[in-house]
Amino acid sequence: MQSSDPRPPLSGTIGFIGGGNMARALIGGLIAAGQPPASIAVSEPDPARREGLAADFGIALGADNREVAAQSDLLVLAVKPQVLPEVCQGLRGALERVELIVSIAAGVPTARLRAWLATDLPLVRAMPNTPALIGAGVSGLYAPPQCGAEARARADRLLASVGETVWIPDESAMDAVTAVSGSGPAYFLLLCEALEQAAIAQGIEPESARRLVLATALGSARLARETARSPRELRAQVTSPGGTTEAALSVLFEGGWNGLIERAVAAATRRGRELSGSVV
Numbered sequence: 001m002q003s004s005d006p007r008p009p010l011s012g013t014i015g016f017i018g019g020g021n022m023a024r025a026l027i028g029g030l031i032a033a034g035q036p037p038a039s040i041a042v043s044e045p046d047p048a049r050r051e052g053l054a055a056d057f058g059i060a061l062g063a064d065n066r067e068v069a070a071q072s073d074l075l076v077l078a079v080k081p082q083v084l085p086e087v088c089q090g091l092r093g094a095l096e097r098v099e100l101i102v103s104i105a106a107g108v109p110t111a112r113l114r115a116w117l118a119t120d121l122p123l124v125r126a127m128p129n130t131p132a133l134i135g136a137g138v139s140g141l142y143a144p145p146q147c148g149a150e151a152r153a154r155a156d157r158l159l160a161s162v163g164e165t166v167w168i169p170d171e172s173a174m175d176a177v178t179a180v181s182g183s184g185p186a187y188f189l190l191l192c193e194a195l196e197q198a199a200i201a202q203g204i205e206p207e208s209a210r211r212l213v214l215a216t217a218l219g220s221a222r223l224a225r226e227t228a229r230s231p232r233e234l235r236a237q238v239t240s241p242g243g244t245t246e247a248a249l250s251v252l253f254e255g256g257w258n259g260l261i262e263r264a265v266a267a268a269t270r271r272g273r274e275l276s277g278s279v280v
């Protein structure tokens with residue numbers, strides 16, 4: 001694929017510990033942005049996943065985390081949070097070459113990562129989301145104060161290969177980021193699902209219903225972004241007094257819409273905190 005990113009590739013070797021869905025998305029994004037496949041190494045225990053990544057991207061694959069870490073300048077921790085303590089402890093003493101560690105594990109604080117790895121290396125915590133799989137993700141990123149500008153820029157470049165990046169100054173807000181943009185695709189898709197069902201109930205063919213709903217979702221998001229007008233303003237624009245939109249919105253408000261999403265996000269944030277407390 002031709003690179004559309006004018007920035008030079010990331011320097012050195014980028015090592016991934018774990019070659020699952022998110023690692024695959026990042027690797028695909030990096031290569032599409034012009035990163036040479038020879039500069040990427042992955043450690044992944046599943047032979048079928050290893051073969052798939054090698055065949056699709058022409059990158060170096062192995063099953064030994066320490067070997068991949070030992071050749072990496074930038075190390076990406078892309079395993080599930082439950083296995084992260086063991087993975088990190090297994091990497092101790094194999095980080096001589098590493099200049100920056102980026103963890104994409106949901107809910108794992110940087111202080112805990114630092115203790116597991118027994119390192120003072122610059123560390124960035126990132127929370128991507130599943131649209132990263134098609135390069136349309138958004139990631140919240142946090143770096144502790146001791147992490148320098150160069151390390152931050154490098155982490156930003158890594159995550160920007162699969163979408164937008166938003167820096168979060170306070171790590172305690174990362175659980176809320178998980179609740180908003182990490183889980184967020186599910187909220188929008190739930191709305192699409194419900195709207196599709198409602199369309200069918202009103203007599204629209206299923207295939208047409210899906211097309212109408214998805215195009216409306218995409219178009220609304222693009223409209224908000226490209227006109228730089230707030231969602232509230234744009235909503236008001238389609239809501240004429242006494243009209244069809246107002247009839248629908250009044251049902252949503254009567255059904256408790258106000259505050260519902262706030263409560264849902266608060267519940268997800270709380271659950272994120274509980275889960276991060278349980279990874280020890």
Ligand SMILES: NC(=O)c1ccc[n+]([C@@H]2O[C@H](COP(=O)([O-])OP(=O)(O)OC[C@H]3O[C@@H](n4cnc5c(N)ncnc54)[C@H](OP(=O)(O)O)[C@@H]3O)[C@@H](O)[C@H]2O)c1
Pocket residue numbers: 017018019020021022023043044045046049065078079080081083087104105106127128129130182
């Ligand atoms: N998917 C999302 O929406 C999303 C969003 C934000 C953040 N994240 C975070 O991204 C991380 C990866 O998620 P994912 O969806 O990509 O999960 P995934 O597809 O399960 O990928 C994790 C990979 O790590 C491998 N692995 C397991 N134990 C390992 C070990 N000891 N050493 C090296 N590799 C090992 C797994 O292999 P096996 O399958 O053989 O165990 C799997 O291939 C998670 O921490 C998650 O919290 C995910």
